[in-house]
Amino acid sequence: MIYLDHNATTPVLPEVRDAMLEILSYPSNPSSIHAFGRNAKASMEKARQNVAWMFGIDLRRDGYSLVFTGSGTESNNLVMSSIGSSLRTIVSAVEHPSILRHKDYNDNIDILDVDKNGIARLDLLEEWLKDNRGGLVSIMMANNETGVIQPIKEIARLVHQYDGLLHSDCVQAAGKIDVDLIDLDVDFISISGHKFGGSAGVGALIYKEKYSLMPLIIGGGQERGVRAGTENLAAIVGIGVASRYYHRKITPDGIALRDLFESRITEVCKDVVIFGSEVVRLHNTSMISMPDVPANQQLIAFDMEGIAVSSGSACSSGKVKASHVLKAMGAEDKLADCAIRVSLGIGNTKAEVDRLAEVWIKIWKKQ
Ligand code: PLP
Numbered sequence: 001m002i003y004l005d006h007n008a009t010t011p012v013l014p015e016v017r018d019a020m021l022e023i024l025s026y027p028s029n030p031s032s033i034h035a036f037g038r039n040a041k042a043s044m045e046k047a048r049q050n051v052a053w054m055f056g057i058d059l060r061r062d063g064y065s066l067v068f069t070g071s072g073t074e075s076n077n078l079v080m081s082s083i084g085s086s087l088r089t090i091v092s093a094v095e096h097p098s099i100l101r102h103k104d105y106n107d108n109i110d111i112l113d114v115d116k117n118g119i120a121r122l123d124l125l126e127e128w129l130k131d132n133r134g135g136l137v138s139i140m141m142a143n144n145e146t147g148v149i150q151p152i153k154e155i156a157r158l159v160h161q162y163d164g165l166l167h168s169d170c171v172q173a174a175g176k177i178d179v180d181l182i183d184l185d186v187d188f189i190s191i192s193g194h195k196f197g198g199s200a201g202v203g204a205l206i207y208k209e210k211y212s213l214m215p216l217i218i219g220g221g222q223e224r225g226v227r228a229g230t231e232n233l234a235a236i237v238g239i240g241v242a243s244r245y246y247h248r249k250i251t252p253d254g255i256a257l258r259d260l261f262e263s264r265i266t267e268v269c270k271d272v273v274i275f276g277s278e279v280v281r282l283h284n285t286s287m288i289s290m291p292d293v294p295a296n297q298q299l300i301a302f303d304m305e306g307i308a309v310s311s312g313s314a315c316s317s318g319k320v321k322a323s324h325v326l327k328a329m330g331a332e333d334k335l336a337d338c339a340i341r342v343s344l345g346i347g348n349t350k351a352e353v354d355r356l357a358e359v360w361i362k363i364w365k366k367q
Pocket of ligand 1: 007008070071072073074076096098140142143144169171172192193194203
């Protein structure tokens with residue numbers, strides 16, 4: 001199989017697997033007082049600092065805290081439920097459901113439109129901020145479907161100009177692009193271990209320590225009372241190791257490979273549409289529409305050829321719904337319904353991308 005679905009989840013790095021197996025050989029509850037517990041606590045704190053370093057943060061002196069959670073979804077929920085419950089909030093129309101679906105439960109949430117390239121409309125954001133000084137804004141760093149990267153530094157400046165707070169979902173950006181939290185001046189970011197070589201079951205929220213968070217999960221005093229429950233130490237150690245290795249292993253070849261794929265396709269099929277191609281995107285992501293071939297038909301055909309890709313459509317209760325991201329970008333249904341996402345990662349080769357292009361063209365010609 002050729003795995004080209006790294007935005008869904010990445011393979012666990014060998015260094016991460018080794019570190020996790022080592023931790024799993026001992027009883028490890030970081031709250032225990034005995035030597036096993038103290039060792040566990042030391043491993044957890046080392047992981048915390050390593051993850052923070054990935055975003056340029058020294059937890060001892062930069063004024064940020066990091067709380068480990070169970071997933072990117074939980075980190076997003078923590079901000080939306082804790083900070084968002086008391087503030088008027090606006091979120092971009094292309095956010096992950098773990099942000100967007102809060103609108104179903106909270107009338108205080110507005111949706112910020114994006115332009116045809118998927119970039120948040122800063123003119124509309126400024127209007128909103130004028131009416132809602134001090135509100136919460138949530139705009140992701142990079143989109144999971146298209147890879148489109150938002151101008152977060154500019155957004156942070158604008159939000160702070162109106163005394164607002166900015167949360168950015170960095171689940172897809174982490175490990176793929178440099179995220180310097182101090183330079184960007186974002187107040188809260190969410191990340192997820194399994195998107196950059198760690199395991200599933202761990203995420204984190206990094207935030208300016210002057211803000212206090214109300215816990216979603218109440219119980220013991222773990223994570224300084226912000227997230228109760230005995231920590232998933234193996235996964236936490238794993239994300240710590242992943243944060244040291246992943247970005248070093250992602251090579252600039254990734255850019256060349258994605259572009260190679262896109263140029264092969266566009267040479268042969270002039271009607272192909274690549275979403276977000278006019279703006280800066282993650283170098284590993286291509287959301288591409290094959291004229292007149294529904295995405296689910298493509299996915300089956302790719303799978304039969306041994307290639308794992310995914311569609312831009314969310315599947316719920318057996319029905320395939322058009323991607324909310326492409327809809328928000330104003331894509332016509334017939335284009336959105338035929339879009340698949342290719343997301344490259346560590347270990348993908350030129351030969352694999354050649355094969356992907358060859359199979360793409362074969363499926364398109366066969367229709
Ligand atoms: N945010 C974005 C942008 C994502 O792509 C995902 C997962 O696909 C999440 C949040 C949720 O992360 P997790 O799978 O860790 O819950």
